[in-house]
Each structure stands twice: as structure tokens, then as C-alpha cells.
Amino acid sequence: MIKNLLYCLFCLIIVQNVSAQQDIMMTNFMFDKLRINPAITGIDDGFTSSMIYRNQWDKVAGAPNTAIFNCEMNLSKYAVGGAGLSFYHDAIGPIRQNRLMLNYSYPFQIGELGVLHAGIGIGMLNFGLDPNWIPPTSANDVTLPTASSGTNLDGNFGLFYKSFKGYYVGLSSAHLNKPSIHTSNYTYERHYFFNVGHKLPNVLGPKRDVEMQLLVMSDLIKSVGDVNVRYTHANLFYAGLTARTTNTYCLLVGFYPLRNITLGYSFDLNANRILAASNGTHEIVLRYRYIAPIPPSEKSKHPRWL
Numbered sequence: 001m002i003k004n005l006l007y008c009l010f011c012l013i014i015v016q017n018v019s020a021q022q023d024i025m026m027t028n029f030m031f032d033k034l035r036i037n038p039a040i041t042g043i044d045d046g047f048t049s050s051m052i053y054r055n056q057w058d059k060v061a062g063a064p065n066t067a068i069f070n071c072e073m074n075l076s077k078y079a080v081g082g083a084g085l086s087f088y089h090d091a092i093g094p095i096r097q098n099r100l101m102l103n104y105s106y107p108f109q110i111g112e113l114g115v116l117h118a119g120i121g122i123g124m125l126n127f128g129l130d131p132n133w134i135p136p137t138s139a140n141d142v143t144l145p146t147a148s149s150g151t152n153l154d155g156n157f158g159l160f161y162k163s164f165k166g167y168y169v170g171l172s173s174a175h176l177n178k179p180s181i182h183t184s185n186y187t188y189e190r191h192y193f194f195n196v197g198h199k200l201p202n203v204l205g206p207k208r209d210v211e212m213q214l215l216v217m218s219d220l221i222k223s224v225g226d227v228n229v230r231y232t233h234a235n236l237f238y239a240g241l242t243a244r245t246t247n248t249y250c251l252l253v254g255f256y257p258l259r260n261i262t263l264g265y266s267f268d269l270n271a272n273r274i275l276a277a278s279n280g281t282h283e284i285v286l287r288y289r290y291i292a293p294i295p296p297s298e299k300s301k302h303p304r305w306l
């Protein structure tokens with residue numbers, strides 16, 4: 001009975017005009033930049049798609065589970081900029097969230113220094129609440145919220161500067177319009193993302209690269225940050241370490257079974273009391289990138305064109 005009452009209290013706190021709720025934070029954020037900042041859409045050549053699944057606090061009932069799908073394409077062969085789609089599904093306890101965004105980015109070259117990309121994302125947010133109340137008595141309690149769901153528009157904006165010397169800086173904001181789901185009395189607060197990184201190619205030998213990244217997410221009430229160092233060996237495998245400000249430490253590994261495919265895995269270990277109740281946090285990454293080959297040049301043997 002006490003367990004059920006505590007669960008009801010927890011859900012009541014969630015649904016009472018919730019605001020300042022943090023967005024999801026992924027350990028493999030280097031493969032999830034499209035969701036974070038629309039300005040990154042299509043900055044790499046070709047077509048890229050990625051899928052990430054996150055099982056947070058494994059073996060804990062009602063713990064967060066997240067699935068993400070991103071795809072993007074560089075439009076330089078057909079138009080200017082890049083276009084892409086980002087979708088995620090997030091489940092935590094009785095709450096379900098779905099978000100679908102269409103992104104577009106436009107590049108501005110700054111002399112011989114680098115390229116500044118500006119991006120915008122427009123899409124839909126869906127929030128659902130389906131509590132499974134187990135009251136201590138058979139009488140219905142009208143104060144307990146019932147199942148509900150709703151959808152609203154959502155908007156993102158971002159800037160991303162990529163230097164020709166290997167470093168990059170990104171700044172973006174999500175939920176610009178602060179969408180509200182009136183049926184569930186739920187409001188999404190604006191979130192801000194700051195990303196900076198530097199890639200050192202061939203620093204440990206030919207095709208042995210090191211990349212360092214920092215990602216900070218904040219809703220101006222609470223902030224969380226990741227510092228990541230990742231080593232890539234000759235396009236065969238990569239390994240990295242991440243430290244998070246929530247006393248979390250992460251190990252990342254991955255390999256490239258085929259030239260266009262990346263398979264990755266990460267394990268998060270929380271240095272707090274949740275460690276005793278869970279088997280850690282797991283993420284799986286599948287990424288595919290395709291670059292169309294350059295068509296062969298045609299040669300003529302006409303004697304007048306020799």
C-alpha cells in the first residue's frame with residue numbers, strides 16, 4: 001500500500017503543471033547532433049541516417065527508455081544547404097513522448113576560415129499520460145489524473161560554425177514556442193544546447209584521430225554537461241570516455257564492419273545510489289552513410305579534339 005501511495009504522489013507531482021522538464025541526454029550525442037541542433041543538418045557530404053536506443057537504469061521499473069531516428073542529406077548537388085528528419089520516442093513511467101522535426105540548414109562561408117550554418121526545425125510534439133493507478137480502496141478518487149494525450153507544434157533554431165582547422169562550435173535552442181499540452185497540463189520549457197569540439201587528424205599516426213567534445217544542455221534552471229574524448233583507429237574501430245556532471249562515467253566503443261556502416265555501444269555507470277538498484281545504462285548505435293561516387297569523366301577520340 002505504501003509503495004502504491006508513493007507512486008501516486010510521484011505521478012501527481014509530474015502532472016501538476018509541469019515545466020522546466022529536462023530534454024533527453026544521450027551518451028552518443030556525437031551521432032545525435034541533428035536532434036540537438038538543426039544547423040548541423042546535411043553539413044557532411046552524401047546521405048546519413050542513424051538509430052540510437054537507450055535503456056536507462058536497466059532493471060529499474062518505469063525507468064526511461066528512448067529510441068531515436070535521424071536522417072539527413074547534403075543538397076549541394078541539387079540546391080543549397082541540407083535537409084533532414086529527426087524523430088524520437090521517450091517513455092518514463094506513465095509518460096510517453098514523441099517528437100518529429102523537419103530540419104533545414106543554410107551555409108554561409110566566411111572567407112578562408114570556415115563555414116557558418118544556420119538551421120531551423122519545425123515539427124510536432126506528442127505527450128501522453130497513461131497512469132495505472134492502484135488505489136488503496138475500491139472507491140474512485142476524482143483528484144487523480146486520468147489517461148490523456150495531446151499534440152502541439154514545436155520549433156528549433158541553431159547556429160553551427162565549422163572551421164577549416166578542425167574545430168567547431170554550435171549553439172541552439174529547442175521548444176522556441178514553449179508548446180503546451182493542455183489536455184495533460186504539461187508545458188515544454190525552452191532548452192539551450194552548447195557544443196564545442198576539436199578533431200585532431202593523424203595525431204597518433206596515419207588515420208589515427210582524436211576528437212574532443214563538450215556538450216552542455218540547460219533550461220536556465222538546471223544544466224547538465226558531457227565531456228567526451230574519442231579515439232578512432234584507421235577506420236576500423238573507435239573507443240572513448242565521457243564524464244557527465246551528474247556523477248556519471250561512460251565508456252564508448254564501436255567498429256566499422258563495412259565502409260558505410262558504424263556500430264556502437266556505450267555503458268553508463270552512475271556513481272550514486274541508483275547503482276545499487278540498476279545494471280547501468282546501455283545505448284546501441286547503428287549509423288549508415290552513403291556518398292555517391294563521382295561519375296567518370298568522358299573522353300573523346302575525335303581527331304579534331306586531340
